Amino acid sequence: MKRIFKNLNIVWNHFRKVGDEFWDELEEELIAGDISINTADMIISSLKVKACEEKITGIDSLKKVLKQEMLAILQTEESTVLTVSVTPPTVYIIVGVNGVGKTSAIAKIANMLKQQGKKVMLAAADTYRSAAVEQLGHFAKILGIDMVKHQRNADPGAVVFDCLESALAKEVDLVMIDTAGRMHTSFNLIQELKKIKKVVEKKLGRSPEEVLLTIDSTTGQNARNQAEIFSESMDVSGIILTKTDGASKGGIVLTIKNDLGIPVKITTKGEKIGDIEYFDQVGFVDSMVV
Amino acid sequence: MFEQLTAKFEDLFYRIKNKGKLSPGDLDKALREIKLTLLEADVNFKVVKEFLVNIEGKALGKEVMESLTPAQQIIKIVNDEMVKILGSTGGNICFASKSPTIIMVVGLQGTGKTSSVIKMASYFKSKNQKKVSLIAADVYRPAAILQLEDMAKAVDMEVYSGKGFDPVKISKEGVQKFTRSGSDVIIIDTAGRLHIDKKMMEEIKEIRKAVKPHQIFLVMDAMTGQEAVNIASSFNAAVECDGIILTKLDSDTRGGAALSVYSVVRKPIKFVSNGEKVEDFDIFYPDRIASRILGKGDVLTLIEKAEKVIDDKKAEELSKRIESQHLNFEDFIEQLKSLKKMGNIDNVMSMLPISGVNKTLKKMNFDNFNIDRLEAIINSMTVSERRNPHIINGSRKKRIAKGSGNSVNEVNKLLKQFSKTKQMLKHFSSLKGKLGVPFDGPLGL
Numbered sequence: 001m002k003r004i005f006k007n008l009n010i011v012w013n014h015f016r017k018v019g020d021e022f023w024d025e026l027e028e029e030l031i032a033g034d035i036s037i038n039t040a041d042m043i044i045s046s047l048k049v050k051a052c053e054e055k056i057t058g059i060d061s062l063k064k065v066l067k068q069e070m071l072a073i074l075q076t077e078e079s080t081v082l083t084v085s086v087t088p089p090t091v092y093i094i095v096g097v098n099g100v101g102k103t104s105a106i107a108k109i110a111n112m113l114k115q116q117g118k119k120v121m122l123a124a125a126d127t128y129r130s131a132a133v134e135q136l137g138h139f140a141k142i143l144g145i146d147m148v149k150h151q152r153n154a155d156p157g158a159v160v161f162d163c164l165e166s167a168l169a170k171e172v173d174l175v176m177i178d179t180a181g182r183m184h185t186s187f188n189l190i191q192e193l194k195k196i197k198k199v200v201e202k203k204l205g206r207s208p209e210e211v212l213l214t215i216d217s218t219t220g221q222n223a224r225n226q227a228e229i230f231s232e233s234m235d236v237s238g239i240i241l242t243k244t245d246g247a248s249k250g251g252i253v254l255t256i257k258n259d260l261g262i263p264v265k266i267t268t269k270g271e272k273i274g275d276i277e278y279f280d281q282v283g284f285v286d287s288m289v290v
Numbered sequence: 291m292f293e294q295l296t297a298k299f300e301d302l303f304y305r306i307k308n309k310g311k312l313s314p315g316d317l318d319k320a321l322r323e324i325k326l327t328l329l330e331a332d333v334n335f336k337v338v339k340e341f342l343v344n345i346e347g348k349a350l351g352k353e354v355m356e357s358l359t360p361a362q363q364i365i366k367i368v369n370d371e372m373v374k375i376l377g378s379t380g381g382n383i384c385f386a387s388k389s390p391t392i393i394m395v396v397g398l399q400g401t402g403k404t405s406s407v408i409k410m411a412s413y414f415k416s417k418n419q420k421k422v423s424l425i426a427a428d429v430y431r432p433a434a435i436l437q438l439e440d441m442a443k444a445v446d447m448e449v450y451s452g453k454g455f456d457p458v459k460i461s462k463e464g465v466q467k468f469t470r471s472g473s474d475v476i477i478i479d480t481a482g483r484l485h486i487d488k489k490m491m492e493e494i495k496e497i498r499k500a501v502k503p504h505q506i507f508l509v510m511d512a513m514t515g516q517e518a519v520n521i522a523s524s525f526n527a528a529v530e531c532d533g534i535i536l537t538k539l540d541s542d543t544r545g546g547a548a549l550s551v552y553s554v555v556r557k558p559i560k561f562v563s564n565g566e567k568v569e570d571f572d573i574f575y576p577d578r579i580a581s582r583i584l585g586k587g588d589v590l591t592l593i594e595k596a597e598k599v600i601d602d603k604k605a606e607e608l609s610k611r612i613e614s615q616h617l618n619f620e621d622f623i624e625q626l627k628s629l630k631k632m633g634n635i636d637n638v639m640s641m642l643p644i645s646g647v648n649k650t651l652k653k654m655n656f657d658n659f660n661i662d663r664l665e666a667i668i669n670s671m672t673v674s675e676r677r678n679p680h681i682i683n684g685s686r687k688k689r690i691a692k693g694s695g696n697s698v699n700e701v702n703k704l705l706k707q708f709s710k711t712k713q714m715l716k717h718f719s720s721l722k723g724k725l726g727v728p729f730d731g732p733l734g735l
Binding site (some may be wrong): 017028032033034035036096097099100101128129130131132133135137138139183184185186214216218219220221222223225226242245246247251252271 | 326334360401430436484485486518521542553576
């Protein structure tokens, strides 16, 4: 008994001595990856305890424990695969702030599900941004799938309604709704999103299977605010993390999962239609901790 | 946005209690707070480190101004330093001596280049009376050219998009065309690209070589995280940017990226973009971003205003009277005057970082008009009435009402408000120590 304590003490002292600087540096590294300070501190304190308990002194084994800590945060009880409704059509609403890559992400998801044999239909409910409908239309044409659109500045709710009508008539498996980019701080535009969701609920008698929040991995701490506010009004079920081919790895999703419990479901990167994956937790953690 | 940042500030006030001078211990605590604040605002951690070293040197041993708590003093130093670092007010554009001035806009995908191009173009058109034409050199994103054309139509501007898929060729042809047609300014909208994509970065170098733009602007999303420094330095290394356009400031981002970017590339932030409309485009003001990064609303402005208008001695006397509950109408009118000097009451209220107090004060619904009326009523009181409000009976009320041109009802209202205020002040004076709020004057009201 005495010896165990002695060992523990040695390890502990070792870490305390050379430690403080090391932990500070580690904290900086985590913050450099856009993880929030709170999450970084939480990871580090539990890492300190583990390092002590498991008598870790080598950097490699510490990295391993660090990765485990991160994985523990990312772990979900439910599966992160996109939910499918028993009665078609399955409905996904894609939301996010301006410029995160919603439309491209929709094209990529549509393509992926089409290849799985699903009949997909798109609703061009971004009636606001110039050429947004044309951009989505371009993808629909390439993929050979139907898209329902109205004229510019039309009511997005009406587009969605028509799309669902058409989807029911044509026995479509999956409807994906592209919404206009909007700042989470804009009250009116968030109300508009709620209306879109209501249209789905009224028409199908159930909530959309997924409300996916698109987050640009270059985004810093503000992504957490986005997630919080969008999920308050839209009950966000998962995150699409875009532009992961950039230098930023999107560490803020750790904070979002930790604080708000919203998991990443899909990651996209690159300009090609096939540049999409289901979220790979281990791969993500490996890319964060090199 | 305000609420959340406000809460943090209250906390900061709370932790560092009122003391006369900045001790090294105070400073450490404050610097830690500031470090966290900056990091949470997405300022790059390396930039934060350098910045704090700088601040420490400036802050240590400094006398605390009577009207500020140590925390506020440090924040003031930080703020001043940040404003200094962030450079000058933007907006000034060097137009070429011989038209056309060629401007190229670059940046990552989704930062808002196309919107910024349109906004900037219409800014030059209306502010500088320039004839502006646009070149659509984004041949990659589906419908990008259409987007620029569509938006340009709305502001009545010509777009060249050429044929084919060579952005260098399109840019060159566009510049030739618009030079012939006598444009003053030509803006080239390039495709979004990753700063680590060598091939694509090579492309903007090629465009630059081909058309020799007078100005190159980097468009940065204000919500960008820690990578902002690398993004800016990569673009700057490739094409040497002349300035930065900071977008999406209509979000609740704190915009620390601005400080990071400026610290690294030392290129001025020229414009900010903050909304969906073409007019949502403004000159960059360093002080606004600084206070946004620090997340303190306009506490500083308020501090400065309070410094100017509140006589410390009077404030101290007043606070003693409040504690002893001998507040009378003479004090009250003094308070009204200092409040009025600070400007529009609603603005002052909105600057206060203390949400609870704010709500209570808002309920009292003062406006400037109201204050004039209150002043008139008090001025119609005799000295003894002002000093001893309790002697004001029915006939005195009638006289005061007549003298000040108000109804008795108004006088009653004032008396009621006064006794309420007295109660509230008593409450605040017990809170005051806890919050470290220095403004006995305006807050007391």
